[in-house]
Amino acid sequence: MKNIILHTRGIHCLRLPNIFRIIAVVVLGSILLPASPTLAHHGWGSFDTNNLVYVAGTVSSDGTWGNPHSYFDITVDSNLPASTPSDLEIPEQLQDPEDSTRVKAARAYNGPHKELEVIIAPPAWSGMWGLDRPLEVGERFQGVGYISREDDGLFRPVVFWYGDDNTPVNQVLGNRLPVRAPLPGSSTDSGDSPTDSGDTPIMGTDVLELSENDKSGDWVVWTVFGVIALAIGVGGFFYLRRSNQRN
Template identity: 70%
Template sequence: MHIATGIRGLRRLATSGIAAVISLATVLVSPAVAHHGWPGFDTDRLVYIAGSVSSDGTWGNPHSLFHVTLDSSLPADTPELAIPEQLQDPEDSIRVNAALSYKGPHKELEIIIAPPAWSGRWGLGRALKVGERFQAVGYINRTDDGLFRPVVFWYGDDNVPVNQVLGNTLPVRAPLPN
């Protein structure tokens, strides 16, 4: 075998291997990003929801999931609730307080929140219980309108606030409602 031919063959094999690894990584990561990332949600409009936890769900990584049965009658917009310290910048708190109530077709929504390590740092160190009060402001998923991701939520009878964004600002500052 000629040395140049052998080197070209090794380069092709290496290039093919790298391409295969990149393709596999894309396939494995894409569904998670589409499902869990903020870009998968309608960040043009914050929505307020309220109701009761209606499933044990999953408390863990990469995100915790559970269902909330919505109240049959929601106020027009977000009631006055304590805003977590991290979201008290007027650019964020005004938007959270101005979020209009959910008007979609579902009586129950699947809720996706940060994993326990993150939620625990901001005030929720345990799984929510079936029947527990839950209020939130967040976004509806773009492709699954039964999936909701809060930027902030309040739980229990004491309306304990829990920040759900990395850092101190909303992932996208939606326009204020008219």
């Protein structure tokens, strides 16, 4: 293996293998990664997380099945129910009342587009919850999620249902909604807990400014960075120790 020469004070001729140079490049890439558009796209920040919407339709394109996300188009039904149909099964990961209440209360999409582009999690994640293949053209699709702030023709679900059996597929990390926004029609102006038509307070109308999902990308990056930095430090220590013993 070729070596590079590193001259430092107190160490006149220290030979470091090229692997350390390669690792340094990886570390630098890890530092810069949070600023990349790809990582930013993994988060929910570019979507209107204050407004959960329900969409339904049929898959109208083969789309892309792969990493970092899968894409396909749907033709939106001309007549949508007012909100999420009550007979749709909420996946186990979103059955906490704070989340399931919001999913069930999502208002029907009323935007200008007859077709929407749908972005879902990569195959490895969707496959964990039952979808191990691309959706087929003409297949039934229903979803609850968010419209992009930057492109109102782009929809990203937190959960979706596919096929004639309405199989549910979880799409969130941390098993909770990215933001538990106020429920439709609720008000917190008076400082009291809003209620439904009865006397039971509706749970969780507080807005979380930054959710665990929003921070997950940075957490993963800095964890990887920390592991690599630790590996460099440990490897460098033993390399120097071995070099000193030889000398």
